Amino acid sequence: MEGGKPLAVVVAEAVGEDAALVAAAKHLATQFRSSLCHIFTKDTSGGLVLSASTALEGFVGRLRVGRGFGLAGQALETSRRIVVPENVASDPRYVPFPGVEEPQICSMIVQPHDRSVSDPFVVVLGREERWMPTLSELKLLDAACHDLDVALRVYRGAYEAGSHANRLQLLTEVTDTLTGTPYLEEILQHLVNLTARKFNYQAVSLRLLDASRKMLVLRAAFSAQRSYPRRPAIKLSESIAGKVIKLGQPMEVEDVQQDEEFIGHDLAIESGLRSMVCVPLKLMGRSVGVMSCYTGEVRQFTPDEVATLTTLAKQAAVAIEHARLQGRDTLVQEMHHRVKNNLQQVASLIRLQMRQDSERPPALALGETLSRIEAIAAVHDLLSRDDLDHVSLTTLAESLVNHQKLSFIHPDKSVDFSVRGGDVYLNTTQATQVALVLNELIQNAVTHGFGKASSGEIHVSVEENGNQIDLWVSNNGDALPGDFNLASGRMGLQIVRGLARSLGGEFKLEERLGWTVAHLNFEREQSE
Secondary structure, eight states: OOOSSOHHHHHHHSSSHHHHHHHHHHHHHHHTTOSEEEEEEEOTTSSEEEEEESSOGGGTTTOEEOTTOHHHHHHHHHTOOEEEOSOGGGSTTOOOOTTOOOOOOSEEEEEEEOSSTTSOEEEEEEESSOOOOOHHHHHHHHHHHHHHHHHHHHHHHHHHTTOHHHHHHHHHHHHHHHTSOSOHHHHHHHHHHHHHHHHTOSEEEEEEEETTTTEEEEEEEEESSSSOOOOOOEEGGGSHHHHHHHHTSOEEESOTTTOTTOSOHHHHHHHTOOOEEEEEEEETTEEEEEEEEEOSSOOOOOHHHHHHHHHHHHHHHHHHHHHHHHHHHHHHHHHHHHHHHHHHHHHHHHHHHHHHOTTSOHHHHHHHHHHHHHHHHHHHHHHHHSSTTEEEHHHHHHHHHHHHHHHHOOTTOEEEEEEEOOOOEEEHHHHHHHHHHHHHHHHHHHHHHTSSOOEEEEEEEEEEETTEEEEEEEEOSSOOOTTOOGGGOOHHHHHHHHHHHHTTOEEEEEEETTEEEEEEEEEOOOOO
């Protein structure tokens, strides 16, 4: 044994329950000369979650053990200590964590502590060599677990009693987290992770309001499951979250698996979600988003709990707005550079037009050039209204389609347009290139697809698979000429082919089942 402060003192000096568990794990590892020390606490599903570790710090809060599963689960289930003096990996009860590289351990002690029935925990100690603990070591470990139990009950009791000091500590930690990074994505993910960990929630999601489309877009999520399914944007008029936005106050659902208004019963059942509280993110009296918190069991949310979540949400709204303003400021500083690049691109397009279209009427050539300039302008227009440096590809397509309707559809023609696809966001550099591609393809579909045909349809479709983006522009008007050759196409298609290469993608134009289909595939870049 090694000397030092008693565990009770070490834990008492820690600020908050999480810090107490980390301090206890380090202390026990040193005291028992162990290569590792894990501390598992009981989660809402009845299993165990890794709450502190000297060897797997990156998996704290993420690694879960099913009820009665593995050595830790068996120890908690039977309320009996398990000692494996050697060859622990050969023990039939031992189950390695999939995808986790653990230290090579020979011996292990797994000590459950369930005297505090509502908050049991399990301490796991391991050595790289054979270890048969003495009776005095086991008594010392039992006493240490008792001290840790008392400390945890003090922390949890203080929070459940609505301790102002405990709430202040939590809010201070959230403030430090939210102000620790200028990046919006990191802020949102930090918030949901911290909220889930502090309140032991099964899942937390955060959606921001897209007022122009009257939709709530998922921007960050935490789930006790291995991954959180990325749900599409939801309509304000069809969701509980939409009611929270409208009313500007929290709403609770006793059991989301049974509630008729809740959207996503399949996800709730799959992820083990039961009760929900949804709080608005409010800024200067208006709601800019919602945070939804889910438990793994049916229960009531305490008034103090809801009040704390409401305060967290208000802090988050301020941090989000601050990040937006910082982003706007950064974009303004970069605008001269971007405008310069775009003007150079316009100049290149005009030079190419001059070389290719010397015999065409000037008004027609100028009209096409103007259309390309307006496509670039559409990106900057969306940038001024959209989220920071991301541009929605579907919204961009809708903007270009509306422009083509007004500028190029002859009054005698009847052409129906449609834009299909979910929310796909691009950084501004790629968005500008794709805007030019879309503009050319839509204009090509209008001009050449309906030169003779008087009616038909033009579809713009967007799909994403990971970072792979597919874009189709299809029309059922005039077919491609029999001798069509993409390599020798007109200037618009040459522009598309060049931009496809710049995007690192592929472009095809072909006939399919009576439709002329233009297809662009490329890989999305990370945000600027």
